[in-house]
Amino acid sequence: xxxxxxxxxxxxxxxxxxxxxxxxxxxxxxxxxxxxxxxxxxxxxxxxxxxxxxxxxxxxxxxxxxxxxxxxxxxxxxxxxxxxxxxxxxxxxxxxxxxxxxxxxxxxxxxxxxxxxxxxxxxxxxxxxxxxxxxxxxxxxxxxxxxxxxxxxxxxxxxxxxxxxxxxxxxxxxxxxxxxxxxxxxxxxxxxxxxxxxxxxxxxxxxxxxxxxxxxxxxxxxxxxxxxxxxxxxxxxxxxxxxxxxxxxxxxxxxxxxxxxxxxxxxxxxxxxxxxxxxxxxxxxxxxx
Numbered sequence: 001x002x003x004x005x006x007x008x009x010x011x012x013x014x015x016x017x018x019x020x021x022x023x024x025x026x027x028x029x030x031x032x033x034x035x036x037x038x039x040x041x042x043x044x045x046x047x048x049x050x051x052x053x054x055x056x057x058x059x060x061x062x063x064x065x066x067x068x069x070x071x072x073x074x075x076x077x078x079x080x081x082x083x084x085x086x087x088x089x090x091x092x093x094x095x096x097x098x099x100x101x102x103x104x105x106x107x108x109x110x111x112x113x114x115x116x117x118x119x120x121x122x123x124x125x126x127x128x129x130x131x132x133x134x135x136x137x138x139x140x141x142x143x144x145x146x147x148x149x150x151x152x153x154x155x156x157x158x159x160x161x162x163x164x165x166x167x168x169x170x171x172x173x174x175x176x177x178x179x180x181x182x183x184x185x186x187x188x189x190x191x192x193x194x195x196x197x198x199x200x201x202x203x204x205x206x207x208x209x210x211x212x213x214x215x216x217x218x219x220x221x222x223x224x225x226x227x228x229x230x231x232x233x234x235x236x237x238x239x240x241x242x243x244x245x246x247x248x249x250x251x252x253x254x255x256x257x258x259x260x261x262x263x264x265x266x267x268x269x270x271x272x273x274x275x276x277x278x279x280x281x282x283x284x285x286x287x288x289x
Contacts, residue, residue, distance in 0.1 A: 007170025
């Protein structure tokens with residue numbers, strides 16, 4: 001979840017643009033996190049020290065790690081530790097932004113330091129409590145009525161998006177009581193003791209790509225795209241209903257999915273959360289009744 005949280009932080013603090021983030025998300029699977037970025041993340045080196053090592057490498061035929069050790073910036077044990085994390089590092093989005101020239105090492109160092117120091121962004125998603133804390137902070141939900149409902153729904157949606165659509169997205173924003181406009185929109189009502197309007201929307205490319213990824217095959221017509229997006233929303237809401245039943249002993253029902261085009265909604269309550277994927281932006285709309 002680091003990519004989604006850190007990506008949102010960078011957007012929110014104007015380190016990068018939405019388009020730059022989208023390009024980085026598109027390229028991140030081909031990125032190999034470098035020793036310098038790992039050392040900055042671990043707090044072993046500063047951006048200035050990393051730049052000095054890079055300059056030294058231009059005149060010496062040595063590996064970065066060896067140069068950093070010879071210059072006294074790292075120990076051999078630290079180099080071994082960092083290299084062991086190279087394939088699993090969660091800061092790949094930062095490295096990609098650096099490689100694409102959208103951030104410098106100094107920018108990355110400052111952004112990462114500020115991000116970690118911000119109490120609302122723990123970066124720890126090892127349990128539900130930590131993930132809930134991050135979501136509440138990212139989307140500013142603390143002042144919302146029925147905050148717990150929105151957090152629980154978003155926690156599940158984000159996990160399902162990563163599992164079934166892909167992790168190449170970041171949180172692009174949250175609008176409360178929004179007027180929403182979507183070229184393609186699939187909606188479904190949750191009914192029962194807890195009731196809500198839910199929907200997924202976006203432009204044609206984003207909607208079709210969502211459908212294609214969920215279906216596991218290329219989607220090239222509206223009917224198939226709407227059916228696949230509807231199946232994903234139904235899966236999300238079905239799992240949400242099961243969770244509510246298990247934790248609160250409340251039984252919920254779901255209405256059939258409805259697909260529409262060129263839809264404008266004026267919601268007096270609820271939220272629209274935008275997820276900036278590499279292929280475009282998807283909007284998740286939730287309005288508890």
